[in-house]
Structure formats: structure tokens, C-alpha cells
Amino acid sequence: MENNNNIPIDDLTEEFVVNIGPQHPSTHGVLRLQATLDGETIKDLLPVLGYIHRGIEKMTESLGYKQSIYLTSRMDYLSAHINNQACSLAIEKGMQIEVPERAKAIRIIMAELQRLTSHELWWGSCAMDLGAVTPFFLAFRDRERILDIFEGNTGNRLTMNYITPGGVMFDVLPNFASSIKELLVKVKEHLKEYEELITGNVIFQHRLKGVGILPRELAISMGCTGPVARASGISCDVRKYHPYDGYDKLDFKEIVIDGCDSWARYKVRMEEMKQSIHIIEQLIHNIPEGEFRAKVKGVIKLPVGEYYQRVETARGELGVYIVSDGGNKPYRMKFRAASFSNLGALKPITVGAKIGDLMASMATIDLVIPDIDR
Amino acid sequence: MDVNKDFIPDFPGDIYKDDTGKTNFIVTSVDSIANWARSNSLWPLSFGTSCCAIELMSTVSAKYDWSRFGFEVMRASPRQCDLIIVAGTITYKMAPVLKRLYNQMPEPRYVIAMGACAISGGPFFYNSYSVVKGVDNIIPVDVYIPGCPPRPEALIHGMMTLQNKIKNSKAYVIENPKKEENE
Numbered sequence: 001m002e003n004n005n006n007i008p009i010d011d012l013t014e015e016f017v018v019n020i021g022p023q024h025p026s027t028h029g030v031l032r033l034q035a036t037l038d039g040e041t042i043k044d045l046l047p048v049l050g051y052i053h054r055g056i057e058k059m060t061e062s063l064g065y066k067q068s069i070y071l072t073s074r075m076d077y078l079s080a081h082i083n084n085q086a087c088s089l090a091i092e093k094g095m096q097i098e099v100p101e102r103a104k105a106i107r108i109i110m111a112e113l114q115r116l117t118s119h120e121l122w123w124g125s126c127a128m129d130l131g132a133v134t135p136f137f138l139a140f141r142d143r144e145r146i147l148d149i150f151e152g153n154t155g156n157r158l159t160m161n162y163i164t165p166g167g168v169m170f171d172v173l174p175n176f177a178s179s180i181k182e183l184l185v186k187v188k189e190h191l192k193e194y195e196e197l198i199t200g201n202v203i204f205q206h207r208l209k210g211v212g213i214l215p216r217e218l219a220i221s222m223g224c225t226g227p228v229a230r231a232s233g234i235s236c237d238v239r240k241y242h243p244y245d246g247y248d249k250l251d252f253k254e255i256v257i258d259g260c261d262s263w264a265r266y267k268v269r270m271e272e273m274k275q276s277i278h279i280i281e282q283l284i285h286n287i288p289e290g291e292f293r294a295k296v297k298g299v300i301k302l303p304v305g306e307y308y309q310r311v312e313t314a315r316g317e318l319g320v321y322i323v324s325d326g327g328n329k330p331y332r333m334k335f336r337a338a339s340f341s342n343l344g345a346l347k348p349i350t351v352g353a354k355i356g357d358l359m360a361s362m363a364t365i366d367l368v369i370p371d372i373d374r
Numbered sequence: 375m376d377v378n379k380d381f382i383p384d385f386p387g388d389i390y391k392d393d394t395g396k397t398n399f400i401v402t403s404v405d406s407i408a409n410w411a412r413s414n415s416l417w418p419l420s421f422g423t424s425c426c427a428i429e430l431m432s433t434v435s436a437k438y439d440w441s442r443f444g445f446e447v448m449r450a451s452p453r454q455c456d457l458i459i460v461a462g463t464i465t466y467k468m469a470p471v472l473k474r475l476y477n478q479m480p481e482p483r484y485v486i487a488m489g490a491c492a493i494s495g496g497p498f499f500y501n502s503y504s505v506v507k508g509v510d511n512i513i514p515v516d517v518y519i520p521g522c523p524p525r526p527e528a529l530i531h532g533m534m535t536l537q538n539k540i541k542n543s544k545a546y547v548i549e550n551p552k553k554e555e556n557e
Contacts, residue, residue: 022471023452023471023475024450029422029424051423053504054496054499074424074425121428124435137435140437141437147432158428159523369423369424
């Protein structure tokens with residue numbers, strides 16, 4: 001730019017604050033980002049939370065343990081099964097009951113199917129944020145197939161409340177295994193289609209490569225977990241390090257890519273979908289026979305103490321921390337949500353970048369806002 | 375002159391041919407033709423706060439495909455919308471934003487309360503300190519769709535109910551003045 005007055009260009013520009021959200025299609029909900037811009041460069045980014053704070057943690061204190069599980073479905077609704085599982089596991093820890101093998105297998109199959117639906121939705125909306133509309137429809141095509149299985153077996157499409165303390169709510173349908181086998185054949189075919197359509201697309205790669213760089217040290221200090229951390233070279237899969245419900249007996253790889261940018265986060269999720277399919281395939285051929293739920297009292301009372309359980313949701317580590325005073329209601333229930341910690345990384349990776357790259361960074365961090373605000 | 379019924383099957387009025395055999399004039403009322411046009415091209419605002427927004431997305435996309443009914447033009451700006459689907463919980467922090475979005479929409483504007491949270495504060499969140507107990511406390515609602523979250527079929531049914539409501543209303547006369555708007 002020509003500058004006749006010999007004034008440095010920095011002095012000619014003016015900082016400008018833009019509020020992105022709370023009503024903005026790319027924030028995937030009601031997150032508000034206060035972006036201070038200098039031209040197109042982001043100088044500062046302040047996420048404003050609380051637009052969907054529903055007080056779930058406080059409400060659990062007035063509900064029973066079983067009722068609290070229904071609330072967890074509404075936290076990270078794209079990982080509803082896994083949230084239910086986390087809460088159930090924490091309660092089971094306190095009750096010291098053994099979950100039947102059949103229930104464990106069903107839980108893992110459901111959790112991995114849930115991870116598939118979540119990553120598929122992410123894939124569609126990520127591509128849509130970057131300007132491609134077709135992937136959104138393709139992703140939902142497969143997602144609906146999985147939701148049909150959820151609906152048939154659990155009775156609901158999105159907020160299932162299927163996994164309860166002691167096992168699962170109902171036994172699965174007789175055609176459960178065969179329907180999933182059929183599904184996986186199609187999903188595998190379609191994953192190849194996804195790779196051809198988007199992963200190999202040069203325009204898409206240029207939008208993601210070298211954008212939103214999250215160094216390893218920063219990811220650790222921000223407490224990032226899940227695909228976001230694994231794309232920065234941190235091995236942190238809870239299913240590997242603190243196995244629950246029999247993940248230790250299964251053969252699957254933890255996807256760790258040392259790319260640190262948005263492209264690495266994209267690759268991690270695409271590979272994770274394949275691993276989820278691999279996990280389901282191991283279980284679906286031999287679901288153990290037997291009880292689907294251990295005998296649990298109508299009103300659950302946990303002994304006095306503190307119980308913590310962590311699981312790997314589609315977005316990272318979900319921790320459920322229960323403090324019990326011996327009554328039939330939790331004294332305190334705290335959720336350590338993955339999206340909240342991952343959101344912390346958004347500011348450091350976008351400050352200094354262009355505003356167009358903000359959406360790419362946000363899309364690959366894959367936030368669920370009610371999980372942040374709870 | 376013959377009445378040409380096959381020209382547009384659901385056209386509200388009579389279409390007449392002239393001597394050349396081509397359609398030349400129609401007999402209808404302003405109400406019915408304006409409502410016919412309005413109800414078949416509702417542009418919804420892409421507004422979703424929580425779980426119901428995912429079912430809203432399901433309704434938009436491949437399997438349910440609400441563009442069959444003329445709703446597919448989702449707009450991100452309230453200035454271009456006729457319809458706001460309140461999909462999800464509205465908290466007290468979000469309420470002024472929703473109110474402003476509604477006020478920014480051009481008339482005639484319609485509201486669908488989708489899901490238990492938007493109808494009454496939710497099946498669970500009714501007891502919460504931060505949740506608005508029904509979105510009709512803030513903005514007037516035309517159609518309520520129960521469910522947590524409602525199925526895509528339920529949403530489509532709700533949208534068709536709204537279409538019927540529009541078709542049976544007066545196009546340029548506001549019969550019942552809408553609720554007093556207080557910020």
C-alpha cells in the first residue's frame with residue numbers, strides 16, 4: 001500500500017470490535033465471540049458464555065441419581081449415550097455393582113455409534129462452515145441410518161437416556177446385530193466417498209493446512225482433550241489410559257497426529273470414525289448373552305464419599321465428579337466438559353490470524369455450546 | 375371461456391382461458407392469493423440454541439427434506455425471514471437477544487415454539503433458575519410443537535399447521551392485535 005505521508009501503516013488503521021453471535025450460524029449455537037479486528041486481522045478474541053446456561057449441575061442436587069442421567073443427555077447432545085454412560089459409571093462406582101457383560105457390550109456399541117454420528121455431523125457442518133453445502137446432506141444421510149437404529153432400540157433419536165446405572169434400560173432388538181452389520185457396510189463405503197469429496201479437495205486443504213496452529217505445550221496448558229489434543233501430538237485417549245466397560249479387551253488404535261493445525265484435527269476425526277467402526281465390528285459378532293441390567297434399587301443411595309469417572313466423548317474427556325452425603329440425592333455433581341476446555345484454545349490459535357480462518361479453527365475444534373455452559 | 379383447473383392444482387381461485395385457449399385472467403380474493411403465496415414460501419431464521427437445533431438440521435437435510443414444502447431458504451439474518459423457529463432452551467441471558475431478533479423481522483412474522491423448553495421451560499429445566507418458562511412470555515407464538523426434542527415429522531406437521539393458519543387468516547387485517555410488546 002502506498003503511503004505518501006510517511007506515517008506507519010499501523011497508525012492509519014483503527015481497531016474495530018465485531019460481535020460474532022450469539023445468533024450466528026457458524027457458532028453452532030449461542031456462543032458469542034467478541035472479536036477485536038484490525039482490518040481483517042484478529043487482534044483479540046473474547047468468548048462470552050452463558051447464553052445457554054441451564055443450571056444442570058445445580059439441578060442435579062435436587063434430583064435423584066437416576067433422574068440426573070436424563071439431564072446429562074442434554075449437555076453434549078451429540079454424545080448423549082456417552083454422557084449417560086459417564087454418569088452411570090460414576091454412580092455404579094459408588095454403588096459397587098457389577099455391570100453384566102451383555103450390557104457392557106451394548107454400551108460400547110452404542111457409544112461408538114454415537115461417536116460416528118457426532119463425527120459425521122461435525123464433518124458436514126465443518127464443510128458447510130467453509131462454504132460447501134453438499135457434505136452436510138451427505139453426512140446426514142448416514143447419520144439418519146444410525147439414528148434409525150437408536151430409535152428402534154432406545155426409543156429416541158437424540159436424547160436417548162438409554163444407559164442407566166446397572167446396565168441399559170431395555171434389551172436390544174433381535175435384529176440389532178444384523179442391522180448394524182448392514183449399516184457398517186454402507187458407512188464404510190460412504191467414508192471413502194467423503195475422503196474423495198472433501199479430504200482430497202485442494203481448496204478445502206488450503207483452508208485448513210497451517211490454519212489455527214495449536215502447539216503441543218499450549219494444548220496441554222489449556223487442558224485440551226479429545227481429537228483437538230490428539231491432533232497436537234498428545235496421547236490422551238481415556239479409552240486407552242483409563243479403560244471402562246471393557247475397552248481394554250478391544251483392539252483399536254489411538255489416532256495421534258503431530259500436525260497441530262486444523263488439517264490435523266480434521267484427519268484425526270476422519271481416522272477415528274474408522275476406528276469406531278473397527279471397535280463395533282469386534283463386538284457385533286459376539287454380544288454376550290445374559291442379563292442386560294443388574295438389579296438396582298428403585299431409589300439409589302450412594303455411601304458418603306467422592307466418586308469420579310472419566311470417559312472419552314466425541315469431543316474429549318468428560319469427567320463426572322459426585323460428592324455424596326449418603327442421601328438419595330447428590331450433594332454436588334460436577335461435570336468436566338471437554339468443549340469448555342477446548343474453547344480455551346480458541347483465542348490463542350486465532351489471535352493474529354485472519355477472520356476468515358476463525359471459522360476454520362472453530363469448525364475443527366468442534367464445540368457444542370450447551371456442553372460449555374451446561 | 376373455460377375454467378382451467380389443471381394449471382396450478384392448489385391455486386386459490388379460478389383460472390380462466392381466453393379465446394386463444396391460453397390462461398388470461400383469474401378470479402380470486404386478495405386474502406387467498408396473498409396467503410397462498412405467503413404460506414408456501416416461509417423463510418425460517420436459522421436459529422437454534424440447543425438439542426432441538428439438531429433435529430431442525432435433520433429436518434432440513436437429506437431424509438426429511440422440508441424443501442418439499444417450501445421452507446428450505448434458511449436465512450441467517452432476521453431481516454430476510456418470515457418465521458422464527460425457537461429450537462431449544464431460552465435462558466434469561468438469551469431472552470433479550472431473541473426479543474430483538476423477533477423485532478428485527480419484517481411483518482408478517484410467525485413464531486414456532488419447538489420442543490418442551492420453548493413451550494414451557496422444559497421437562498427438566500422448568501425448575502432451573504436461569505431458564506425462561508416458555509418463550510410465549512417474550513414473543514407471541516403461533517404453533518407449539520411438543521417433544522424433547524420433537525421428531526422431524528412433528529416439526530413438518532407443525533410447519534404445515536402454520537401454513538393452514540396463514541391460509542385461514544386475513545392477509546392485510548390484523549384481527550387480534552398481538553400481545554403488548556414490553557422489553
